[in-house]
Amino acid sequence: MGLKEKLHNLKEKYKGKKMAPAFNALHTFLYLPNETTHGGTHIKAADDLKRTMNTVILALVPCLIFGIFNAGYQHFLATGEIEASNGFLGSTFWTFDNLIHGAWKVLPLVIVSYGVGLAVEFLFAVIKGHEVEEGYLVTGMLVPLIVPVDIPLWMLAVAVVFGVVIGKEVFGGTGMNILNPALTIRAFLFFAYPTWMSGDKVWVSEAVERAGTADAISGETLLGAYAQNSTLPNIDQWDMFWGLIPGSVGETSKFLIIIGALFLIFTKIGSWRIMLSTVIGALVMGLIFNGVVDAGWISDTSKFYGLMSVPFWQHLIIGSILFGAVYMATDPVTAAQTNKGKWIYGFLIGFISIMIRVFNPAYPEGVFLAILLMNVFAPTIDHYVIQGNVKKRMKRLKVKTA
């Protein structure tokens, strides 16, 4: 008797009991259940929720692996133990030391994120008597990728509980949430523990504990440096593109994010409309700011000058706008549903992200705030798109009947 049979028997045994959802979840997660619907005609489609979620996770895995190596690389680079890597395949990047150090730092984040999040999901499923939903699988993967590598694990755990309960379960679980749960978790961390989510320490592993000692290392991100009207030495645009820069764990490599995006578009899981319009929105806002600088309306003594004068296309490769556009904004639950609505929704995310980035020097990464804001407005956008359609058709109807 294999594990599948055993789980099936357990399921039968506990049918109708309190713990049933927990066994069912394990069973459906590991195997294809035996149940089929009986009677009636059904549309057969292979893309159920589980497959959708798994595809997104597959698209995220390269980012996670890169993030692990990058965590080690940034640490050893800052301590001066290794030379800067020359390009994506540089000899000092894909090393065993980087992997060990990075895994030691990043894997606990993944474990806490999944452990705590799934525990909360199971708890709610058992209390409320519904099945465990797959929604957390992607959130649990996204969370470790969008936090600083040095975030204390207990903070992450508190934030995950908050994000899953307040961001999702109170609205009725997966598919009913207004806000993206992963971003809710990040927003909670940002507002609750700002010293661990911003500044020039947290982005390189162990920079915080070394602060103030003789071994102090800088943990600043490029975006943070730009916001202070300065820049980081030794970083060129290719480093930004390949992702060899400090930042949240999984968002630095634009190259891998683009590959993930192509994968999501090719499998028709992610909406290319949202990704494209977010990028367009960001570029438009960047162009406007470049125009302001070119017209000489602000001088280089202004505190906005540093980020305003960044060439507009560079906004895409610094910070996490691409990561947000590909993996966060496209969340099918919280995004706009209509095609026209998706264009508006994505454009505004890009536009507002860059606006926050420039005008909020205290915390230049506005992507998560912009996406959360547009999450709230997505139903409104959809409403007006549909109403516009209704009006258009009514007019056509009148012309016909008249």
Place this chain on the structure above:
Amino acid sequence: MAKDSKLILDPLTDNNPITIQVLGICSALAITAELEASIVMSISVLFVMGVGNVVISLMRNIIPSKIRIIVQLIVVATLVIIVDQVLKAYAYELSKTLGAFVGLIITNCIIMGRFEAFALGNGPWRSFLDGIGNALGYAIILIIVGFFRELLGSGTLLGIQILGDPVAKTGLYAYGYENNGFMLLSPMALIVVGIIIWVQRSRNRALIED
């Protein structure tokens, strides 16, 4: 007498002005970052509601109904000014923390609501009990919210460091604990009130509206 005790007890739980009627939310969100402010605010509202309800009840037969809102406003404004002056005289620092919110007791929906709904139609003693009951119902929520916000947000209660010293890293802070800055922001107060409503309604299913 059984009915009189209901006047006090009902607003504490199943007819709570904040969690069930969802009135007086503004001040519940704004001033609950510290427990002390919540307590002082609760006492102020207790005074204004208790006395105000009695005054309105005594005058209920002589107030022309067309101008009753203005009369109610004058009564509550008078009482609030008394509270404000007392606070300024004896607890100046605290009155600065509470700021405009003492003055804004005038617009607290709970007070006007009780004047309209109860004091205008009932005798002074019952009105007094009703006022006290509703003010206590308001107070209990304010104090619960204030307790959690101050404890988790600042690590203190009534200004006393309960969890240790965050600067010197004693107590819990020695183990890496940090205060939750989100708790000090008003949105978190809304979420705390929401959680109280959630707990209350899941314990008493009769309260859930369709």
